[in-house]
Amino acid sequence: MTGAAPPFGWLGIVRLGLVQTALGAIVILMTSTLNRVMVVELGLAAAIPGLLVSWHYAVQMSRPRWGYGADTGGRRAPWILGGMAVLAAGAILAALSAALMTSHFWAGFAASVLAYALIGGGVxxxxxxxxxxxxxxxxxxxxxxxxxxxxxMMIMGFVLTAGIGGGFLKPFSFDRLILVTVCVCAIALAVTFLALRGLEPVQKLSTRRAGSGVDSAQENAAFRVALMETWNDPQARRFTVFVFVSMLAYSAQDLILEPFAGFVHGYDVGSSTQLSGMQNMGTLLGMIVTAIAGTVIGKSRAGFMRAWTVGGCIASASALLALGLGTYSFGADWPLAANVIALGIANGAFAVAAIGSMMTLASAGGTRREGTRMGLWGASQAIAFGLGGFLGAAAVDVARALMDSPAPAFALVFVLEGLTFIVAAALALRVGATRADDARLPSMPSHEFLTVRTGDAT
Incomplete structure (x- = not known):
């Protein structure tokens, strides 16, 4: 970084938010709609899309290296635009691969493996x-x-695509799926290009090591040193564990919610996609309320963020337990939409509070390791999302094989996810309790976490 690049104004921040909107618009199709199509329309085991989504998260384990590259300098806009192009290509290939599975399963599955690798790399x-x-x-x-x-703005990408895209998917056909995917990707790339245009100075942000006679072996060694320095920070390490457990709970219901709506409540593809939109609208509401409350409280913001992180985990656990126990007791008569919206609100409160704590820690120590720390937590998130999605889908497959109907099978998995959120709440308390010198940390929280729902993610 160099002083030549001025700080962003509000317009610059909003323009980056538009890129997040575009990214979220593509990702929601891959992690939600396409998952349901594979399980319900293609009749595949839920573990298959779960494995593919896990693979795309495994590719993201290289995030610390990308974060370190951002720390050491160089323009970032080409990386962002290039990553979005790769993501769009992967999304279109994934839709084509799903259609190919209807006639040539193994060829379609092989193409899907490549597609999800591109999606992971692009994100x-x-x-x-x-x-x-x-x-x-x-x-x-x-x-x-x-x-x-x-x-x-990223959540808005989820909501808009789920609502509008879900409408265009009625009545469902694979031709419609491919067309909707291509249109969403084209719009997302156009928005990204326009949002980034002129946002970053043409000159490099800092002198790159490669230009100072440092070869790739030395660069890789320097990256390993930076990564170990980050991991050896007790606060960064504790937060990494919390991120893993909380995102494991956060993601485990992602791949099973739409199939659950289809099997237990009889939703069609468009309706289950719109249900995901309702959940994301709830998440959006939870985030807005938390952000406003944090701004009003002001001076006690650090303690507020820790408290809302814990409270958000407990509220998410409660919503998942209600979904599981309600489904077990009442089956299709349980008010699914209201429960899903409540889950989204709880998830939003948890996510924004956790993100605030993350950015506070990312800037701690003054070592210019923001990107490396963010990459470490992003990798932890990616591993958790990959495992969570796969384990949730696989658990449903096992439970359905052992039970007479799908309702109790899904209910059991939702209860297990709720209990995992309770463990995450205990870990969040541990992070707050062991921070010996909060006073030296910046009190202003911020956002450095992509993908949430992913992802995600970002």
Whole structure:
């Protein structure tokens, strides 16, 4: 980084938020709609799309390396645009692969493996560099607002695609799926290009090591040193464990919610996609309420964020337990939409509070390791999302094989996810309780986490 690049104004922050909107619009089709199509329309075991989504998260384990590259310098806009292009190509290939599975399963599955590798690489490359750019170019006094703006705009991408795309998928056909995917990707790329145009100076942000006679072996060694320095920080390490467990619980219901709506409640493809939109609208509401409350409280913001992180985990656990126990007791008569909206609100409160704590820790120590720390937590998130999605889907397959009907099978998995959120709440308390010197940390929380729902993610 160099002083030549001025801090972002509000317009610059919103423009980066538009990129997040575009990224979220593509990702929701892959992790939600396409998953349901494979399980219900193609009749595949839920573990198959779960495995594919896990693979795309495994590719993102290289996020720390991308974050370190952002720390050491170089323009980030080309990485963001290039990553979005790779993501779009992967999404279109994934839709084509699903259609191919109807006649040539193994060829379609092989193409899907490549498609999800592209999706993972694109999300990681675009997201990591976008967040590093936001962290470095945003003034401390504006980071809290930037957190809310950028994250909420990503959720808007989820909501818009789920609602509008779900409508265009009625009546469902694979031709419609491919057409909707191509249109969403084209719009997302156009928005990304226009949002990034002129946002970053043409000159490099800092002198790259490669230009100073450092070869790739030395660069890789320097990266390993930076990564170990980050891991050896007790607070960073504890937060990494919390991120893993909380995102394991957060993601385990992602791949089974739409199949659950189809099997137990009789929803069609468009309706189950719109149900995901309702959940994301709830998440959006939870984030807005948390961001406003954090701004109003002001001076006690650090303690507020820790408390809401714990409270959000407990509220999410309660919503999942209600979904599981309600389904077990009442089956299709349980008010699914209201429960899913409540789950989204709880998830939103948890996510925004956890993101605030994350950015506070990312800037701690003054070592210019924002990207490396963000990459470490992003990798932890990716591993958790991959395992969570796969384990949730596989658990449903096993439970359905052992039980007479799908309702109790899904209910059991939702209860297990709720209990995992309770463990995450205990870990969040541990992070807060062992922070010996909160006073030296910046009190202004911010956003450095992509993908949430992913993902995600970002």
């Amino acid at each position: 990681g490359a675009a997201g990591t560099n976008l967040l590093a750019l936001l962290a470095i170019r945003t003034q401390p006094s504006r980071k809290a607002a930037a957190a809310a703006i950028v994250w909420i």
